[in-house]
Amino acid sequence: MKRRLVFVVAWLxxxxxxxxPVLQRAEHARYESGTAFRFDNSDLFxxxxxVRYLREHPRGDRRRVxxxxxxxxxxxxxxxxxxxxxxxxxxxxxxRVFNAAINGQEMGDSYLIAKSVIDSVDALYVQLIAGxxxxxxxxxxxxxxxxxxxxxxxxxxxxxEAMLQSQLGRVxxxxxNSDRLQAAFFGTSTRQSLYLHKRELLFGRHPQPETPVxxxxxxxxxxxxxxxxxxxxxxxxxxxxxxxxxxxHKRIILIDVQHLAPAAAANFNAAYAPYAEIVIPEIPPALQxxxxxxxxxxxxxxxxxLLAHEAAQ
Amino acid sequence: xxxTELRFIVIFILMAITFFAVPRHxxxxxxxVWGIVFYATFAGAWIGLVLVLTxxxxxxxxxIAGMVIVGVLIAVKAMPQxxxxxxxxxxxxxLLHVVIERRRGKIARPPLCDLLAFAFFAPxxxxxxxxxxxxxxxxxxxxxxxxxxxxxxxxxxxxxxxKKYLLADVLALTVAESxxxxxxxxxxxxxxxxxxxxxxxxxxxxxxxxxxxxxLGIRLPENFNWPYLAANIREFWERWHITLSHWVRDYIFxxxxxxxxxxxxxxxxxxxxxISYLVTFAIVGAWHGLxxxxxxxxxxxxxLLAAYNVIRMKVPRLSDAPWYRALAIATTFLxxxxxxxxxxxxxxxxxxxxxxxxxxxx
Numbered sequence: 001m002k003r004r005l006v007f008v009v010a011w012l013x014x015x016x017x018x019x020x021p022v023l024q025r026a027e028h029a030r031y032e033s034g035t036a037f038r039f040d041n042s043d044l045f046x047x048x049x050x051v052r053y054l055r056e057h058p059r060g061d062r063r064r065v066x067x068x069x070x071x072x073x074x075x076x077x078x079x080x081x082x083x084x085x086x087x088x089x090x091x092x093x094x095x096r097v098f099n100a101a102i103n104g105q106e107m108g109d110s111y112l113i114a115k116s117v118i119d120s121v122d123a124l125y126v127q128l129i130a131g132x133x134x135x136x137x138x139x140x141x142x143x144x145x146x147x148x149x150x151x152x153x154x155x156x157x158x159x160x161e162a163m164l165q166s167q168l169g170r171v172x173x174x175x176x177n178s179d180r181l182q183a184a185f186f187g188t189s190t191r192q193s194l195y196l197h198k199r200e201l202l203f204g205r206h207p208q209p210e211t212p213v214x215x216x217x218x219x220x221x222x223x224x225x226x227x228x229x230x231x232x233x234x235x236x237x238x239x240x241x242x243x244x245x246x247x248x249h250k251r252i253i254l255i256d257v258q259h260l261a262p263a264a265a266a267n268f269n270a271a272y273a274p275y276a277e278i279v280i281p282e283i284p285p286a287l288q289x290x291x292x293x294x295x296x297x298x299x300x301x302x303x304x305x306l307l308a309h310e311a312a313q
Numbered sequence: 314x315x316x317t318e319l320r321f322i323v324i325f326i327l328m329a330i331t332f333f334a335v336p337r338h339x340x341x342x343x344x345x346v347w348g349i350v351f352y353a354t355f356a357g358a359w360i361g362l363v364l365v366l367t368x369x370x371x372x373x374x375x376x377i378a379g380m381v382i383v384g385v386l387i388a389v390k391a392m393p394q395x396x397x398x399x400x401x402x403x404x405x406x407x408l409l410h411v412v413i414e415r416r417r418g419k420i421a422r423p424p425l426c427d428l429l430a431f432a433f434f435a436p437x438x439x440x441x442x443x444x445x446x447x448x449x450x451x452x453x454x455x456x457x458x459x460x461x462x463x464x465x466x467x468x469x470x471x472x473x474x475x476k477k478y479l480l481a482d483v484l485a486l487t488v489a490e491s492x493x494x495x496x497x498x499x500x501x502x503x504x505x506x507x508x509x510x511x512x513x514x515x516x517x518x519x520x521x522x523x524x525x526x527x528x529l530g531i532r533l534p535e536n537f538n539w540p541y542l543a544a545n546i547r548e549f550w551e552r553w554h555i556t557l558s559h560w561v562r563d564y565i566f567x568x569x570x571x572x573x574x575x576x577x578x579x580x581x582x583x584x585x586x587x588i589s590y591l592v593t594f595a596i597v598g599a600w601h602g603l604x605x606x607x608x609x610x611x612x613x614x615x616x617l618l619a620a621y622n623v624i625r626m627k628v629p630r631l632s633d634a635p636w637y638r639a640l641a642i643a644t645t646f647l648x649x650x651x652x653x654x655x656x657x658x659x660x661x662x663x664x665x666x667x668x669x670x671x672x673x674x675x
Binding site: 001002164168195 | 318319323463486487
């Protein structure tokens with residue numbers, strides 16, 4: 001028994017030596033390759049590892065674009081390769097696009113995620129959503145300051161537990177990087193991956209071939225402009241996003257697919273353009289499969305429109 | 314999961330070091346001190362309530378101590394707005410065991426340290442198993458630091474984590490599909506997934522608790538023994554949550570049966586057994602949670618056991634053929650699985666799920 005215990009400890013020590021190079025290669029493949037990036041099954045697990053990677057690698061191989069939003073941006077009901085961010089990436093050609101949208105996400109979530117990675121991305125597209133809140137769990141997943149934690153009623157990790165985890169993670173790298181390794185290998189947690197691929201694992205079914213991009217005429221885009229620039233009349237979360245873009249000299253485009261803020265858009269654009277803008281795509285119902293979500297062709301048309309708007313800027 | 318929290322691991326390591334460093338007669342005190350530290354860390358202010366209950370079990374008259382423990386258990390379970398104190402259901406049954414056995418004169422009043430070590434034993438305080446005082450105290454004295462105990466304990470913990478994270482938690486994602494269940498096949502898939510998830514999840518907690526105790530050289534009672542291979546419902550309860558089954562057998566079912574035997578029902582043993590099963594399993598349901606779904610689940614099992622008892626009275630000898638046993642296992646599993654529905658769904662959704670499973674709804 002003593003020999004077995006010694007063997008296991010020795011095996012763990014040796015395995016730990018390989019963690020940094022394995023993690024580096026796996027994360028590079030996950031975050032810098034051309035594969036459509038999306039949180040599998042719209043699960044939050046991979047958000048923390050993605051944020052940590054972006055913060056540790058502020059410059060990527062290509063220009064970085066981050067999309068935030070709810071199921072509309074996530075691409076609910078369609079393949080990851082057919083969602084707006086993936087179609088944008090395909091059309092842009094020279095950008096690495098991260099689809100960090102999660103079903104049910106609200107503006108508070110988008111703001112906190114944007115704030116945590118803004119220095120590591122070149123542009124952000126944030127879907128305008130009526131809900132202003134944030135998921136409480138976000139306080140445990142990504143770096144947030146105390147003021148934001150209080151403002152959005154976020155959960156915080158137990159300080160002693162967090163300190164112990166941090167200390168052990170430095171010594172035992174397999175433990176400290178287990179979530180990053182899972183996210184890098186599977187795109188989500190091991191359990192989500194097993195759940196999502198259970199049929200392939202049990203019956204050997206393979207994924208569907210990639211859907212081709214059908215060229216669509218750009219959807220008309222409404223980018224309101226006026227000279228008033230009255231910041232005080234804007235909702236606080238919009239002001240925060242505008243200030244974030246200005247203070248970091250980054251572009252944040254707010255996509256108002258539901259036409260939630262046509263009145264505020266003019267003020268916002270006047271106050272924060274060219275750093276932050278609200279754009280309102282006019283979407284033909286034929287390109288949506290319900291009143292909210294896009295078909296692959298609809299997503300492609302929105303992506304083409306956003307790129308056209310970017311080019312015009 | 315508390316078992317994976319580093320605060321628990323640190324407390325456990327310190328507990329293990331001091332447990333083996335002190336003389337044997339001080340071991341119970343060591344477990345008591347670290348158990349209280351553990352409980353205060355994870356349950357906060359509830360430590361006061363649990364200490365009071367433990368002291369009551371030791372010093373108060375049995376009827377008073379019993380009533381207070383049962384009353385507190387009902388009160389905390391009846392208030393959905395509060396977070397139930399960590400492991401209170403298990404603790405209440407362990408303390409009631411002490412109170413009842415002392416009343417029966419089968420155990421002497423234990424020293425305070427021994428009872429605190431028993432009540433606050435960290436590995437078993439989270440989700441059982443439900444211990445008994447005499448074997449636990451004997452195990453403390455006999456415990457040895459050995460590579461075999463450490464190896465077997467670690468393996469058991471690893472086995473438990475694998476069950477929890479690779480099986481139970483993956484199956485839980487299928488169970489979560491119950492919010493949009495729409496077809497008979499989907500309904501059966503979800504209910505089957507829940508049956509397996511619950512077993513893997515709950516038995517994983519028991520495995521981990523038994524594993525941690527084993528590292529200390531302390532043997533905790535086994536809680537599961539391949540329950541879904543039971544060939545009848547009575548055998549199922551001898552294999553599922555064994556420590557709870559034994560507890561309710563000793564302290565509810567048997568006393569209830571004896572009490573009824575002294576009434577006018579004496580000539581009707583089947584009626585006595587049926588009433589005893591129904592009362593016992595209604596309480597088992599309520600012990601899991603004071604909701605209509607849990608109590609319905611308990612009564613359902615009480616009825617199954619009563620029905621099985623009647624069948625066995627009419628047909629004392631059943632076939633020993635392998636095909637018969639296979640059929641009996643499948644039938645038992647089917648009945649148990651159908652019964653899990655109100656255990657994991659609110660009553661209205663459970664009825665809808667049953668309707669879908671049996672083709673009565675779309």
